[in-house]
Amino acid sequence: MGKIILTGDRPTGRLHLGHYVGSLKRRVELMNSGEYEKIFIMIADAQALTDNFDNPGKIRENIIEVALDYLSCGLDPEKVNMFIQSQVAELTELTFYYMNLVTVSRLERNPTVKTEIKMRNFETSIPVGFFTYPVSQTSDITAFKATTVPVGEDQLPMLEQAREIVRKFNATYGEVLVEPEALIPENSVCCRLPGTDGKAKMSKSLGNCIYLSDTPDDIRQKVMNMYTDPNHIKVTDPGTVEGNSVFTYLDAFSKPSDFEKFCPDYANLDEMKEHYRRGGLGDVKVKKFLYNVIMQELEPIQARRKEYEKDIAGVYDILKKGTEAAKAEAAKTLAEVREAMQINYFDDEELIRSQQEKFEEKQ
Numbered sequence: 442m443g444k445i446i447l448t449g450d451r452p453t454g455r456l457h458l459g460h461y462v463g464s465l466k467r468r469v470e471l472m473n474s475g476e477y478e479k480i481f482i483m484i485a486d487a488q489a490l491t492d493n494f495d496n497p498g499k500i501r502e503n504i505i506e507v508a509l510d511y512l513s514c515g516l517d518p519e520k521v522n523m524f525i526q527s528q529v530a531e532l533t534e535l536t537f538y539y540m541n542l543v544t545v546s547r548l549e550r551n552p553t554v555k556t557e558i559k560m561r562n563f564e565t566s567i568p569v570g571f572f573t574y575p576v577s578q579t580s581d582i583t584a585f586k587a588t589t590v591p592v593g594e595d596q597l598p599m600l601e602q603a604r605e606i607v608r609k610f611n612a613t614y615g616e617v618l619v620e621p622e623a624l625i626p627e628n629s630v631c632c633r634l635p636g637t638d639g640k641a642k643m644s645k646s647l648g649n650c651i652y653l654s655d656t657p658d659d660i661r662q663k664v665m666n667m668y669t670d671p672n673h674i675k676v677t678d679p680g681t682v683e684g685n686s687v688f689t690y691l692d693a694f695s696k697p698s699d700f701e702k703f704c705p706d707y708a709n710l711d712e713m714k715e716h717y718r719r720g721g722l723g724d725v726k727v728k729k730f731l732y733n734v735i736m737q738e739l740e741p742i743q744a745r746r747k748e749y750e751k752d753i754a755g756v757y758d759i760l761k762k763g764t765e766a767a768k769a770e771a772a773k774t775l776a777e778v779r780e781a782m783q784i785n786y787f788d789d790e791e792l793i794r795s796q797q798e799k800f801e802e803k804q
């Protein structure tokens with residue numbers, strides 16, 4: 442059997458550079474690798490509602506933003522199947538059955554859930570839906586018999602949980618489900634792009650993101666205000682590149698050819714870093730270079746977005762078709778699950794016959 446990818450994002454906002462280097466760019470590469478038989482990319486609106494249940498408008502608005510970000514990054518609807526989670530009811534049904542295969546204490550031990558409960562001040566009162574979202578995520582993955590789940594490191598506990606549920610299901614009811622594997626970014630810079638303020642992670646709530654769909658002016662301003670080395674005050678001062686967001690971004694984005702094009706004083710990033718360390722290289726010069734490098738990467742993405750933005754009905758149609766195909770796929774797995782769990786009453790003629798015999802024997 443060929444390899445199958447499933448991955449997704451919660452539609453709580455537009456996607457940013459952190460998403461791009463951490464996952465979107467990789468997805469396009471995986472799509473073009475030809476190694477995967479099927480690729481499903483899911484907009485996880487039902488999961489987003491587990492901690493935004495009182496703000497459905499936000500989720501509704503952001504579905505189209507996320508879809509536009511996917512398409513503009515080069516995900517091709519002919520090659521990947523993009524769909525909306527909540528419209529595939531089969532996923533919810535699977536979740537209900539999988540809930541029997543996991544304990545409350547096991548969910549409580551999930552490190553991602555633990556951190557998220559703290560972040561959301563859910564400690565004293567956790568909505569059950571939120572608490573069980575790892576089970577729902579297992580449904581997302583297994584419904585498509587995904588072998589491969591490209592995600593960030595923070596999702597590893599989710600994958601471990603999914604694998605446990607799969608093993609438990611298969612041991613209890615027979616081999617139906619496929620044990621998935623996580624595919625983590627290789628490059629450490631790509632695992633986590635810091636915020637423009639130098640904080641560990643780009644995050645909407647911290648307001649330190651550069652969005653893929655920001656205007657060039659916004660991006661220039663965000664780059665110019667970026668966190669660097671706080672002790673690098675005068676141009677002549679020696680500077681530190683470690684923990685300096687501008688250089689971390691250059692690690693993630695710049696190529697030697699960018700120097701020739703935008704900053705020919707240096708042959709490559711190492712030379713630029715060396716000068717910064719020595720002193721004599723000002724932040725403004727490095728930031729201008731970074732702006733050019735980022736814009737070069739984003740220009741084709743933004744141009745594609747502009748085209749798709751002209752035909753929003755067409756984008757919803759892509760999602761609708763993707764959702765129909767995803768539903769058909771999930772329904773196949775659900776039928777196998779029901780059969781294995783012996784709850785396929787109306788599809789099983791043998792059941793009716795054998796029950797009849799039982800009652801005849803009694804007569």
Ligand code: TRP
Nearest residue numbers: 447448449450451485488578581
């Ligand atoms: N939890 C993921 C996130 O927050 C989104 C997601 C939902 C997902 N279901 C998934 C990712 C299944 C991979 C597989 O980013």
